[in-house]
Amino acid sequence: MSTATTTPQREPATDTPPVDRHSRRFGLPIATALVMGNIIGGGIFLLPASVAPYGTVSLVAFGVLTLGAIALALVFGRLAHRLPQTGGPYVYARAAFGDFAGFLAAWSYWITAWVSNAALAVAAVGYLDVIVPIHASKPATIAAALAFQWLPALANLAGTRYVGAVQIVATVLKFVPLILVAVGGLFFFDGANLGPFHPAQGSTLGAVSASAAILLFSYLGVESAAVSAGEVRDPRRNVxxxxxxxxxxxxxxxxxxxxxxxxxxxxDRLVTSTAPFSDATNAMVGGSWGGTAVACMAMVSILGALNGWTLLSAQAPYAAARDGLFPKAFTVKRRGVPTVGVLVTVVLASLLTVYNYTAGTQGVFEILVLVTTFTATVPYLLSTAAQIYFLLSGQSEKVSRARLARDAFLALAAFGFSLWLVAGSGYAAVYQGVLFLFVGVLVYAFMAARKQRAAAPAG
Structure with a gap:
């Protein structure tokens, strides 16, 4: 097992530049589009309805969440400058705390990625239903959700060159409905539609925490560029x-x-809506055509998010597999994309989607979102703790005291923010998330033992 005192001191090597004509390193515009494309995915198109039961206090939660997300973004930027390698949270946790911490970060992030893909597919089906009513047919609903997952997977298997192209197009198109509602909706704003400030039962603080736990899903992806640092040109600067x-x-x-x-x-209508942005557009234009157009663009946006998340879901296990902490098959890379990671991820997400729809469609999106909230905070906590470790152990770069104090403050703020999200995700989500983690511990035991046997001298 690598030790915390030696690993961070060596100069990290970036990943080997791709030579395949189907692969291409991302510049700053595409890296930014990858971050925005993964953050602004399907979550925002359904989350207003998901947090509506908590009242308008959820807008306060959104503000707090934004500050926390920016703190996390700044911490990931500093960590990527120090360790510009593919893997993101896995690389940072392993460099600071050793193999087991790195594995937990990779395992949790991997779970987050494919569960998020299942949730995004559910959100896409809600907007497809605006155009082609399929909610009455469970087989049709399941087939549509699976199609939304497999199309981006096929784009990924074609190579990173095509991943970047799809991401740029999807990022541009998704801004049309979002800006239309975000700016145009202010001219049709009616305070009578807001509903209660917070639910009658429970405290305001509890409502803020609970809604923030759901809303975190909309900010998953702040680490996108860091996870794919090996595919970014000049990662120390651009990530x-x-x-x-x-x-x-x-x-x-x-x-x-x-x-x-x-x-x-x-x-009262927003609480039960499956396509809130389409409903908002219909209210603005006084008809259904606007909502239909927004639904089409929302589906393109969600496909773009699935495109980026499918790539990210393969990067963390790829980095761990290179170090012998994931099965070696995850290191198979063609056209710049870890193909085995992509295939395993889409199969698991598909199985989870089928299971949740078969068990009952009530609250499928919210259930999946809360599970990802817990699993996402594990690599976030480990990454921010790694940054605190680097700063306190004297292994940080030589910078001014003011810069050092600022980095320490941001790391502590991001750690506290992530811990607060764990508390707000609820007992059920923590329970399911812990079960996922314990399965990972068994996998780590197997892989660590195998790695030890391989390193042991013969005889």
């Missing part, structure tokens, strides 16, 4: 910039968009 720029852009669109939906769709 941090792309992370901050992508997060700030997403935050502005999120806050305005959610406020506009709350103000244009009556609260």
């Amino acid at each position: 941090g910039r792309a992370t901050v720029l992508g997060t700030l852009g997403a935050a502005a669109v999120y806050l305005l968009g959610t406020l506009s939906v709350f103000g244009t769709v009556p609260h």
Whole structure:
């Protein structure tokens, strides 16, 4: 097992540049689009309805969440400058605390990625239902959700060159409905639609925490550029910039968009909506054609998010597999993409989607979102703790005291923010998430033993 005192001291080597004509390293624009594309995915298109039961206090939660997400983005930028390698949280946790911590970060992040893909597919089906009513047929609903997962997987298998192209197009198209509602909705804003400030039962603080736990799903992806640092040109410079720029852009669109939906769709209708942005557009234009157009663009946006998340879901196990902590098959890479990771991820997400729809469609999206909230906070906590370790152990770069104090403050703020999200995700989500983690511990025991036998001298 690598030790915390020696691993961080060696100069990290970046991944070997791709030579396949189907692969291409990302520059700052595509890296920023990857961050924004993964943050602004399908989550925002359904989350206003998911948090509506908590009242307009969820807007306060969105504001707090935005500050926490920016703190996380800045921490990931600093960590990527120090360790510009593919793997993100896995690389940082392993460098600071050794193999087991690195494995937990990779395992949790991997779970987050494929469960998120299942949740995004559910959100996409809600908007497809606006165009082609399929909610009455469970087989049709399941088939549509699976199609939304497998199309991006096929794009990934074609190579990173095509992943970047799809991401740029999807990121541009997704801004049309979001800006339409975020800006145009303010002109149709009606305070009577807002509903209660917070639910009658429970405290305001509890409502803020609970809604923030759901809303975290909308900010998953702040680490996108860091996870794919090996595919980014000049990662020490571009990863941090792309992370901050992508997060700030997403935050502005999120806050305005959610406020506009709350103000244009009556609260009692918003609570049960499966396509809140389409409902908001219909309220603005006084017909159904606007909602249909928004639904089409929302599906393109979600496909873009699935495209980026499918790539990320393969990167963390790829990095861990290179170090012998995941099965070696995950190191298979063609056209710049870890193909085995992509295939395993889409199969698991598909099975989870089928299971949840078969068990009952009530609250499928919310259930999946809360599970990802817990699993996402594990690599976030480990990454911020790694940054605190680097700063306190004297292994940080030689910078001014003011810069050192700022980095320490941001790391502590991001750690506290992540811990608060764990508390707000609820007992059921923590319970299921812990079960996922314990399965990972068994996998680690197997892989660590295998690695030890391979390293042992013969005889």
